[in-house]
Amino acid sequence: xWTAETTSxxxxxxxxxxxxxxxxxxxxxxxxxxxFAKRTGLMTDWSVYCATTQIDAIVKPIRGSAxxxxxx
Numbered sequence: 001x002w003t004a005e006t007t008s009x010x011x012x013x014x015x016x017x018x019x020x021x022x023x024x025x026x027x028x029x030x031x032x033x034x035x036f037a038k039r040t041g042l043m044t045d046w047s048v049y050c051a052t053t054q055i056d057a058i059v060k061p062i063r064g065s066a067x068x069x070x071x072x
Contacts (some may be wrong), residue, residue, distance in 0.1 A: 017042055
C-alpha cells in the first residue's frame, strides 16, 4: 500500500480515505471522527505522487469481464 510504504500517515487515515470499515467494534466506537483534515493532506500527497510518477505498465483486460467480451 502506497501510504504504508512511502508516507507517515497513520493506517487509520488510509482506511478512512478508502472508506474501509475498521474490523474491531471497540476501535470503531472510538473512531467517530472523519479525520477530514488528515485525509485531505493524504489525497493531496497522492495526487502529487500520481502526477509525478512514471509507470511503464501494460494493461490487459481481465478474461471474462464485460469489457473484454465487447472487445472480441
